Amino acid sequence: xxxxxxxxxxxxxxxxxxxxxxxxxxxxxxxxxxxxxxxxxxxxxxxxxxxxxxxxxxxxxxxxxxxxxxxxxxxxxxxxxxxxxxxxxxxxxxxxxxxxxxxxxxxxxxxxxxxxxxxxxxxxxxxxxxxxxxxxxxxxxxxxxxxxxxxxxxxxxxxxxxxxxxxxxxxxxxxxxxxxxxxxxxxxxxxxxxxxxxxxxxxxxxxxxxxxxxxxxxxxxxxxxxxxxxxxxxxxxxxxxxxxxxxxxxxxxxxxxxxxxxxxxxxxxxxxxxxxxxxxxxxxxxxxxxxxxxxxxxxxxxxxxxxxxxxxxxxxxxxxxxxxxxxxxxxxxxxxxxxxxxxxxxxxxxxxxxxxxxxxxxxxxxxxxxxxxxxxxxxxxxxxxxxxxxxxxxxxxxxxxxxxxxxxxxxxxxxxxxxxxxxxxxxxxxxxxxxxxxxxxxxxxxxxxxxxxxxxxxxxxxxxxxxxxxxxxxxxxxxxxxxxxxxxxxxxxxxxxxxxxxxxxxxxxxxxxxxxxxxxxxxxxxxxxxxxxxxxxxxxxxxxxxxxxxxxxxxxxxxxxxxxxxxxxxxxxxxxx
Numbered sequence: 001x002x003x004x005x006x007x008x009x010x011x012x013x014x015x016x017x018x019x020x021x022x023x024x025x026x027x028x029x030x031x032x033x034x035x036x037x038x039x040x041x042x043x044x045x046x047x048x049x050x051x052x053x054x055x056x057x058x059x060x061x062x063x064x065x066x067x068x069x070x071x072x073x074x075x076x077x078x079x080x081x082x083x084x085x086x087x088x089x090x091x092x093x094x095x096x097x098x099x100x101x102x103x104x105x106x107x108x109x110x111x112x113x114x115x116x117x118x119x120x121x122x123x124x125x126x127x128x129x130x131x132x133x134x135x136x137x138x139x140x141x142x143x144x145x146x147x148x149x150x151x152x153x154x155x156x157x158x159x160x161x162x163x164x165x166x167x168x169x170x171x172x173x174x175x176x177x178x179x180x181x182x183x184x185x186x187x188x189x190x191x192x193x194x195x196x197x198x199x200x201x202x203x204x205x206x207x208x209x210x211x212x213x214x215x216x217x218x219x220x221x222x223x224x225x226x227x228x229x230x231x232x233x234x235x236x237x238x239x240x241x242x243x244x245x246x247x248x249x250x251x252x253x254x255x256x257x258x259x260x261x262x263x264x265x266x267x268x269x270x271x272x273x274x275x276x277x278x279x280x281x282x283x284x285x286x287x288x289x290x291x292x293x294x295x296x297x298x299x300x301x302x303x304x305x306x307x308x309x310x311x312x313x314x315x316x317x318x319x320x321x322x323x324x325x326x327x328x329x330x331x332x333x334x335x336x337x338x339x340x341x342x343x344x345x346x347x348x349x350x351x352x353x354x355x356x357x358x359x360x361x362x363x364x365x366x367x368x369x370x371x372x373x374x375x376x377x378x379x380x381x382x383x384x385x386x387x388x389x390x391x392x393x394x395x396x397x398x399x400x401x402x403x404x405x406x407x408x409x410x411x412x413x414x415x416x417x418x419x420x421x422x423x424x425x426x427x428x429x430x431x432x433x434x435x436x437x438x439x440x441x442x443x444x445x446x447x448x449x450x451x452x453x454x455x456x457x458x459x460x461x462x463x464x465x466x467x468x469x470x471x472x473x474x475x476x477x478x479x480x481x482x483x484x485x486x487x488x489x490x491x492x493x494x495x496x497x498x499x500x501x502x503x504x505x506x507x508x509x510x511x512x513x514x515x516x517x518x519x520x521x522x523x524x525x526x527x528x529x530x531x532x533x534x535x536x537x538x539x540x541x542x543x544x545x546x547x548x549x550x551x552x553x554x555x556x557x558x559x560x561x562x563x564x565x566x567x568x569x570x571x572x573x574x575x576x577x
Contacts (some may be wrong), residue, residue: 002039003034003035003037003038003039003258004034004038006038006057007019007024007034007037007038007056010024010038010055011024011025011027013181013182013283015181015182016055016063016181018059020055020063023054023055024055024056026126034467035467036056036058036467037054037055037056037058037059038056038057038058039467040057040058041057041064042057042058042059042060043060044071044171044172044176045153045172046162046163046164046168046172046380046382046460047152047154047162047380047382048068048152048153048154048155048162048163049064049065049068049152049153050143050146050150050151050152050153051064051149051151051152052149052150053094053095053149053150053151060095060099060150060151060152060153061095062098062099062102063184064182065099065102065106066102066103066181066185066186067101067139067175067178067181068075068103068153068175068177069103069106069107069139069184070106070175070176070183070184070185071171071172071174071175071176071177072107072139072171072175072335073088073106073107073110073180073185074110074174074177074178074220074272074451075111075167075170075171075174075409076110076112076136076137076465077111077112078170078174079159080395081136082110082111082112082136082137083113084134084135084158085105085112085113085115085133085135085136085199086112086113086114086115086116086135086136086137086138086139086188087114087115087126087129087130087133087135087137087138087139087156087201088100088103088104088114088115088116088117088126088138088139088140088141089117089120089121089122089123089125089126089129089138089139089140089141090117090120090121090140090141090142090307091120091123091140091141091142091143091240091304092120092238092239092240092266092267092268092304093141093142093143093148093150093151093229093268093304094148094151094268094269096120096142096151097120097141097153097270099141099151099153100116100117100139100141100188101116102140103139103153104116104198105180105186105187105188105192105198105457106184106185106186107185107187107197108192108197108198108465109186109187109192110157110185111197111252112197112198113196113198114192114197114198114199115129115133115199115200115201115552116198116199116200116201117129117200117201117202117205118200118201118202118239119202120239120266121206121240121244122240122241122244122302122305122307122419122420122421123140123142123144123154123240123305123306123307123417123418123419124306124307124410124415124417124418124419124420124421124422125205125206125244125415125421126138126140126156126158126179127160127161127415127416127417127419128160128199128205128209128212128414128415129205129209130156130157130158130160130206131158131159131160131414131416132208133201133205133211134158135158136157136158137155137156137157137158137204138145138155138156138157138160138449139153139154139155139156140153140154140156140305141153142154142304142305143304144196144303144304144305144307144308145276145277145278145279145303145304145308147270147274147275147276148268148269148270148276149460153444155171156416156417159385159388159389160385160414160415160416160417161381161382161385161386161389161416161417162286162381162382162385162417163185163186163382163389164379164382164383164385164386165403165518172547176285176353179381184288185243191449192495195381206212206244209244209414210244210247210251211275211410212247212412212414213414213419213421213422214248214251214252214425215412215414215423216412216422216425216426217252217340217425217429218337218340218344218429218433219340219344219429219432220431222429222432222435222436223252223253223254223428223429223432224253225431225432225436226405226431226432226433226435227252227253227254227255227432228255228256228564229256229435230256230297230298230299230428230431230432230435231256231258231294231295231296231297232249232254232256232257232258232296232297232298232299232428232431233258233259233260233287233290233291233294233296233298233299233300234246234249234257234258234259234287234299234300234301234424235260235263235264235275235284235286235287235299235300235301235302236259236263236264236266236281236301236302236306237260237263237270237273237278237283237301237302237303237304238263238265238266238268238269238270238271238273238276238304239266239269239276239302239303239305239306240264240265240266240302240305241302241306241420241424241512242259242265242334244306244421245300245302245306245420245421245424246259246423248421248422248424248425248457248500249424249425249428251426252425252428252429254428254432256294258290258294258296260287260290260301262286263286263287263301266341270304271456273504276303276304277303277308278301278302278303278308278309278310278407279310279326279406279407281323282300282398282437283301283310284301284310284312284323286299287299287312288312288321291312291314292321292323296443297313297314297431297435297441298312298313298314298316298428298431299312299313299321300424301430302420302421302424302497303354303407303420306419306420306421307328307381307408307417307419307420308406308407308408308418308420309329309407309408309420309424309427310323310407311323311324311427312324312408313431313440313441313442313445314440314442315440315442316440316442316443317393321367322442324441325405325446325457325458326363326403326404326405326406326408327359327360327405327455327457328445329402329407329409329423329427330355330359330360330363330404330405330409330451331360331362331363331366331447331448332430332441332445333401333403333409333411333423333426333427333430334353334363334366334401334403334409335366335444335448336426336430336444337400337401337411337426338351338353338366338370338372338401339370340433341400347370347371347372347400348398348400350373350396350397350398351370351372351373351397351398351400352372352373352374352375352379352387352391352397352400353366353367353372353373353374353375353400353401353402354374354375354376354384354387354399354401354402354403355374355375355376355377355402355403355404356376356377356378356379356380356381356383356384356404356405356565357376357377357499357517357522357524357534358379358534358536358547359403359405359457360405360457360549361530361532361549361551362448362452362453362454362455363403365452365453365455366452369452371421373401375387376517377517378442378499378517378518378520378522379404379520379522379536380404381402381404381408381410381417381418382416382417384402384403384404384416385416385417386409387399387402388402388413388416389416391459399413403418404418405457405459405547407420408420409423409472410422411423411426412478421569426431427441430444449513449555452532453551454553454554454555454557454558455549455550455551455558456549456550456551456552456558456559456561456562457514457547457548457549457550457562458547458548458549458562458566459545459546459547459548460545460546460548460566460569460570460573461543461544461545461546462537462543462544462546462573462577463542463543464542464543464544465542466542469542470542472577473537473543473544474574475545475576476535476576476577477521477523477535477537480523480535480576481498481500481501481523481577484496484505484509484523485506485525485572487523488527488533488565488568488569488572489564489565489568489569490564490568491527491528491529491531491565491568492507492527492528493507493525493526493527494507494508494526494527494528495507495525495526496523496524496525497515497522497524497525497526498515498523498527499515499517499518499519499520499521499522499523499524500519500520500521500522501519502514502515502517502519503515520536521536521537521552522534522535522536523535523536528548529550529551530550530551531548531549531550531551531561531565532549533546533547533548533565533569534546534547534548535547544573546569546573548562548565548566548569549562549576550562550565551556
């Protein structure tokens with residue numbers, strides 16, 4: 001009953017404010033809720049914090065935010081980098097501005113300058129600001145596309161990417177070492193401003209960020225030719241993308257940008273969707289309605305922190321709007337960016353396309369076609385950012401494009417996280433380019449299938465909440481780890497990769513080789529006929545995810561094979577629950 005003691009301590013300790021205590025008194029008769037809130041500390045993982053907003057050690061609140069920031073401050077002081085300062089941004093979620101201020105004032109109390117955006121900004125602009133301002137780190141208050149009850153806290157290092165080894169483990173250790181909330185520092189905001197420790201930033205960063213995006217345009221001529229004809233529907237899904245996305249499209253010259261009014265303004269309750277995720281069909285219901293009214297060419301939606309971009313494109317033959325998965329839009333942009341760079345100025349000899357291990361094998365085919373290196377990294381865009389940093393430090397390797405299946409990509413190296421604003425810009429540019437060729441984006445997608453093969457990738461997720469859910473997720477992974485399947489449905493397992501144990505086992509010969517990637521609790525199975533399956537727990541939600549892909553002879557064949565493999569994967573999961 002240790003959690004009960006901690007609960008009572010929060011009620012009695014004068015450090016915690018009256019509002020927090022009132023909230024906790026309201027659950028006095030709910031033992032299960034008390035346990036959920038206090039059985040553990042909200043874990044500071046490699047991506048920072050993410051959790052349900054509320055009072056308690058296992059919740060997002062001003063105290064857990066301060067505690068995490070004290071740990072970060074201790075690490076920064078330990079590497080003698082406090083003079084560089086920390087950039088801080090936040091999104092439209094409940095408590096985001098408050099959490100941003102709490103983080104800033106904790107840093108300030110530790111003698112570290114904080115550069116805080118005056119209002120909400122996209123994740124990629126925070127990544128850009130860290131490098132632009134020469135900061136040692138960045139903090140972004142966001143829970144990305146999670147439901148409204150969540151908020152989060154992402155930490156970036158001086159290269160603009162989310163923290164990777166050795167800084168991630170170092171910061172995590174420092175956060176864990178902060179065991180007494182009473183030792184966490186903070187200070188008065190007015191005093192911090194007077195001392196020059198709390199600095200507000202805004203338009204100067206906005207302007208240079210937008211200019212960096214515009215430098216990535218390849219075909220200004222195509223935009224000029226098609227800018228009056230391309231009809232674009234855009235939704236920020238109540239988040240941070242509205243102003244920067246519309247601004248960059250306007251400055252490029254696109255004249256027919258129609259914003260989904262019901263989803264235009266920031267709102268942490270996300271009233272038009274249950275789940276503000278551009279991967280979800282419901283996020284596009286209003287956009288589709290508007291698109292049909294105006295006969296739009298494409299529909300775009302960014303998630304609340306504008307690092308992910310969802311896309312629907314019109315098939316001019318059927319008149320229907322077709323959703324592009326993250327794999328499809330990523331490949332469409334990869335092929336456009338690399339192909340048109342080759343056409344206009346040629347490709348560098350050491351050019352590289354980077355993808356994550358759960359991203360489509362069509363990326364491999366694209367890289368092979370253009371004769372560029374394909375680099376595979378663990379799930380998480382920070383590992384793509386890490387590769388870019390490696391190129392810079394070594395002088396070897398030229399970044400051409402990087403993406404992951406979860407609707408995230410980066411064009412250019414102005415940021416080191418996925419950037420839905422630059423992706424919005426690039427897709428509209430690509431639409432204009434293909435329009436001048438007499439094609440739609442869907443036509444371009446079909447051309448890619450014909451050239452590279454009909455790849456189809458999908459994902460099945462199982463949500464398992466609470467303490468018991470966490471245990472079940474770990475049980476699923478351990479069962480598969482100890483007993484790798486010989487077959488998945490009709491497919492034979494050719495090799496089994498265990499990224500936690502750093503092994504790749506050839507299922508025919510029994511030979512074992514290293515994966516060559518950092519340790520991670522992920523299992524991957526190479527199947528026959530260009531199929532594959534990957535299993536990993538989500539880093540941000542109480543889910544275990546099963547990613548898989550197939551290659552067909554046609555769209556219909558690929559769809560059929562994918563549906564069948566999906567059923568087999570679900571059957572395998574059911575047998576373990």
